[in-house]
Amino acid sequence: MLQYAIDKNRSEPVYLQICQHIRADIELGNLPPGTKLPSKRTLSADLGVSVITAETAYSQLIAEGYLYSSPKRGYFVSDTLPSGTAAVPQRTALPEEEPIRTDTVFPFSIWARLMREEMAYHQSRLLTRPPAEGVPALREAIAGHLKGMRDMTVDPEQIIIGAGTESLCMLLRMLLPEHSVIALEEPGHRSIANVYAYLGMQCIPVPMAGDGLDMEQLRCSHAEIAHITPSHHFPTGQVTSVEKRYALLSWAAQGHYLIEDDYDSEFRLSGSPVPSLYSVDVTGRVIYMNTFSNSLTPTIRIAYMILPPPLLERFRTQMHGISCAVSTFEQFTLARFIQDGYFEKHIRKVRKLCLEGRSALQMRIQKEPLFAGAELSGTEIGTFCVAAFPTSLPDDVLAAKVQAAGVRAAMLRDFYHEPPSGDLHRLLLYYVV
Amino acid sequence: MLQYAIDKNRSEPVYLQICQHIRADIELGNLPPGTKLPSKRTLSADLGVSVITAETAYSQLIAEGYLYSSPKRGYFVSDTLPSGTAAVPQRTALPEEEPIRTDTVFPFSIWARLMREEMAYHQSRLLTRPPAEGVPALREAIAGHLKGMRDMTVDPEQIIIGAGTESLCMLLRMLLPEHSVIALEEPGHRSIANVYAYLGMQCIPVPMAGDGLDMEQLRCSHAEIAHITPSHHFPTGQVTSVEKRYALLSWAAQGHYLIEDDYDSEFRLSGSPVPSLYSVDVTGRVIYMNTFSNSLTPTIRIAYMILPPPLLERFRTQMHGISCAVSTFEQFTLARFIQDGYFEKHIRKVRKLCLEGRSALQMRIQKEPLFAGAELSGTEIGTFCVAAFPTSLPDDVLAAKVQAAGVRAAMLRDFYHEPPSGDLHRLLLYYVV
Numbered sequence: 001m002l003q004y005a006i007d008k009n010r011s012e013p014v015y016l017q018i019c020q021h022i023r024a025d026i027e028l029g030n031l032p033p034g035t036k037l038p039s040k041r042t043l044s045a046d047l048g049v050s051v052i053t054a055e056t057a058y059s060q061l062i063a064e065g066y067l068y069s070s071p072k073r074g075y076f077v078s079d080t081l082p083s084g085t086a087a088v089p090q091r092t093a094l095p096e097e098e099p100i101r102t103d104t105v106f107p108f109s110i111w112a113r114l115m116r117e118e119m120a121y122h123q124s125r126l127l128t129r130p131p132a133e134g135v136p137a138l139r140e141a142i143a144g145h146l147k148g149m150r151d152m153t154v155d156p157e158q159i160i161i162g163a164g165t166e167s168l169c170m171l172l173r174m175l176l177p178e179h180s181v182i183a184l185e186e187p188g189h190r191s192i193a194n195v196y197a198y199l200g201m202q203c204i205p206v207p208m209a210g211d212g213l214d215m216e217q218l219r220c221s222h223a224e225i226a227h228i229t230p231s232h233h234f235p236t237g238q239v240t241s242v243e244k245r246y247a248l249l250s251w252a253a254q255g256h257y258l259i260e261d262d263y264d265s266e267f268r269l270s271g272s273p274v275p276s277l278y279s280v281d282v283t284g285r286v287i288y289m290n291t292f293s294n295s296l297t298p299t300i301r302i303a304y305m306i307l308p309p310p311l312l313e314r315f316r317t318q319m320h321g322i323s324c325a326v327s328t329f330e331q332f333t334l335a336r337f338i339q340d341g342y343f344e345k346h347i348r349k350v351r352k353l354c355l356e357g358r359s360a361l362q363m364r365i366q367k368e369p370l371f372a373g374a375e376l377s378g379t380e381i382g383t384f385c386v387a388a389f390p391t392s393l394p395d396d397v398l399a400a401k402v403q404a405a406g407v408r409a410a411m412l413r414d415f416y417h418e419p420p421s422g423d424l425h426r427l428l429l430y431y432v433v
Numbered sequence: 434m435l436q437y438a439i440d441k442n443r444s445e446p447v448y449l450q451i452c453q454h455i456r457a458d459i460e461l462g463n464l465p466p467g468t469k470l471p472s473k474r475t476l477s478a479d480l481g482v483s484v485i486t487a488e489t490a491y492s493q494l495i496a497e498g499y500l501y502s503s504p505k506r507g508y509f510v511s512d513t514l515p516s517g518t519a520a521v522p523q524r525t526a527l528p529e530e531e532p533i534r535t536d537t538v539f540p541f542s543i544w545a546r547l548m549r550e551e552m553a554y555h556q557s558r559l560l561t562r563p564p565a566e567g568v569p570a571l572r573e574a575i576a577g578h579l580k581g582m583r584d585m586t587v588d589p590e591q592i593i594i595g596a597g598t599e600s601l602c603m604l605l606r607m608l609l610p611e612h613s614v615i616a617l618e619e620p621g622h623r624s625i626a627n628v629y630a631y632l633g634m635q636c637i638p639v640p641m642a643g644d645g646l647d648m649e650q651l652r653c654s655h656a657e658i659a660h661i662t663p664s665h666h667f668p669t670g671q672v673t674s675v676e677k678r679y680a681l682l683s684w685a686a687q688g689h690y691l692i693e694d695d696y697d698s699e700f701r702l703s704g705s706p707v708p709s710l711y712s713v714d715v716t717g718r719v720i721y722m723n724t725f726s727n728s729l730t731p732t733i734r735i736a737y738m739i740l741p742p743p744l745l746e747r748f749r750t751q752m753h754g755i756s757c758a759v760s761t762f763e764q765f766t767l768a769r770f771i772q773d774g775y776f777e778k779h780i781r782k783v784r785k786l787c788l789e790g791r792s793a794l795q796m797r798i799q800k801e802p803l804f805a806g807a808e809l810s811g812t813e814i815g816t817f818c819v820a821a822f823p824t825s826l827p828d829d830v831l832a833a834k835v836q837a838a839g840v841r842a843a844m845l846r847d848f849y850h851e852p853p854s855g856d857l858h859r860l861l862l863y864y865v866v
Contacts, residue, residue: 163758174631198607325596
């Protein structure tokens with residue numbers, strides 16, 4: 001039991017006081033490497049602080065490298081300490097040697113139970129052809145989720161279910177005028193760009209400025225539509241600034257459409273949440289898109305979009321004979337998964353893993369030559385960040401070494417329509433393998 | 434026990450001899466309405482004939498209206514006989530008063546078990562992103578199925594999995610040159626036509642001649658591609674003649690592509706099987722498509738196509754970054770379902786229901802005023818046929834009455850790009866509700 005004196009009247013926040021105590025105990029050797037710390041609930045009870053405060057303290061110490069956490073086991077004192085004052089480790093299981101794997105995270109037993117119940121008790125609805133928009137129960141569950149998670153007020157009728165973001169782009173292509181000109185972020189999501197291009201849209205790559213899409217170039221592009229990732233730019237991780245958001249909405253209000261691809265906004269790791277463009281838009285020019293690929297698994301293909309009224313009208317007229325591309329079996333299972341609160345729990349779990357993965361990366365930067373001096377950006381939100389390496393290694397060699405060291409990595413240069421000449425020495429690093 | 438003298442040396446096939454005996458016994462009152470007949474195995478043993486012969490005889494008698502079969506219960510003498518010689522029924526459970534429902538047919542318990550086993554024992558592969566073409570195990574299972582069912586030799590590498598036929602059409606649109614001109618059957622599948630049209634292809638409706646697509650009009654259309662349903666034309670039920678098949682292949686050999694949509698070919702009900710165009714083509718100009726919508730359920734969205742080598746090459750180059758639109762959970766479950774023999778059993782079961790549904794329709798034509806004088810066509814294959822009604826009722830009123838009488842129906846006129854003026858008095862009637 002940790003017995004620390006906490007003074008709630010001090011100007012220093014309580015969680016920082018706890019950090020100081022634990023840090024000191026570790027550095028003094030009172031808590032040797034490998035020691036298991038009390039759970040955050042126990043710590044909260046022992047010290048008379050809230051569980052959130054206990055958790056914040058532990059998160060901070062993880063970020064600093066003093067602690068690490070192991071799923072379902074708890075919090076432990078690190079073997080190698082950032083200050084270098086503690087002993088060299090004997091233990092073998094460092095977090096970075098145990099990459100966090102999504103397949104240990106997917107809620108198989110819950111998913112299997114919900115699916116089994118659907119098949120046992122709701123056979124008739126599983127075999128009934130849903131509307132082209134998707135199963136109403138799922139659209140309602142998503143509307144509820146968006147209210148709770150993103151503070152977005154959405155009519156379930158406006159939600160369209162698709163078999164992944166690329167499928168939704170195909171549907172959108174069918175709703176938008178032929179030969180529409182679409183602006184795409186440069187760098188950006190290549191497979192989405194390919195879908196638009198192969199379906200005959202004229203794609204204009206627009207570079208990212210420091211705080212979002214380069215508005216000057218967007219205006220000159222004559223694009224009628226822009227597909228953007230303002231919450232967490234893919235792949236640089238940049239968050240679009242508030243000024244830029246309003247500039248984008250102002251551009252959209254001139255008769256253009258913004259496709260707001262909010263693909264991993266559930267995983268805010270630090271900072272305060274930024275509202276979606278959709279929720280700020282009053283002109284009906286924003287198409288909101290999100291996917292369960294990052295929040296659940298990319299191998300169950302479910303994504304959705306919210307259509308503004310004129311496009312919704314067109315969808316209903318044109319698409320009513322077309323089948324929703326997602327199996328009803330999985331639509332109903334996901335609806336239950338969301339409605340029964342499992343999705344929120346799952347997001348919290350993955351978010352925690354991302355936080356741990358981020359801390360682990362920060363630790364590696366401090367102690368491993370391969371990562372030494374790497375600068376992370378785009379770490380506020382999402383399941384990956386971008387690392388700039390002070391190295392002369394070619395990007396592909398660097399990526400291979402990082403992968404070999406157990407970190408899932410991708411080369412930033414691979415996401416350009418026209419890759420810059422020379423190496424970027426920048427990789428996307430994913431927190432979870 | 435039925436004791437009939439069967440003469441295997443007579444020119445008349447054995448199954449027809451059995452039919453004559455049973456027919457006579459029914460008409461003479463020796464087998465009164467409602468009598469349960471021996472199972473086909475028992476009959477086979479009793480008469481010293483093969484089980485297939487016994488089954489063929491029963492199928493023939495079902496088709497003629499003398500017998501009906503009830504799932505898991507066996508074969509019974511019909512209450513109302515085609516010749517009208519037998520007594521009026523007292524029994525209540527006529528096949529036509531119990532519409533055959535697909536939700537009583539879907540193999541929920543097997544599907545649920547296979548899915549559960551996948552989730553219990555193969556978690557890692559369920560979470561692994563498959564190639565854009567789809568899960569290899571499923572593509573191998575489909576190749577095996579095509580060999581057994583359609584005598585087609587297909588390299589699994591050429592098979593592409595998609596979330597339904599419409600999704601496959603979207604993929605094809607991305608592989609074919611922009612502004613391709615595509616010939617579509619008139620009448621034909623509206624939602625497929627809409628997908629092509631909304632994706633910017635120039636669609637030319639080509640009318641059906643008596644034995645398949647009107648070749649003269651196809652040649653004049655300047656189409657580069659034709660999407661056709663030669664095994665069982667949707668919606669007229671017509672089977673394309675052998676001459677017309679070679680004419681189509683000859684047209685394709687001139688540098689065009691044929692999309693052979695084989696959507697319900699599993700359900701051959703009478704006559705001998707006609708090989709697919711794909712299996713006869715030697716020039717690599719046929720794209721074969723099929724779907725599990727008819728054979729399993731349209732609400733699990735899985736279909737596939739077989740690409741000829743040049744298109745396959747293009748698919749691999751262009752699409753490798755794009756995600757296969759079908760959930761791995763369902764791809765692996767379906768692979769097991771096929772490999773373990775359940776799919777074949779299921780097809781046999783549905784085929785039998787179609788035969789029963791067809792007989793029931795034939796019976797209704799003989800005794801119900803609404804159906805009186807209706808002429809059925811397209812009854813050789815598939816899950817529906819077309820009925821021409823000698824009526825002056827408008828098509829929509831007729832369809833509503835038929836639906837109200839418990840037969841799933843659609844108006845033929847709804848499948849025209851340019852519907853003919855006036856009523857057609859023709860409906861698609863589905864054997865299973």
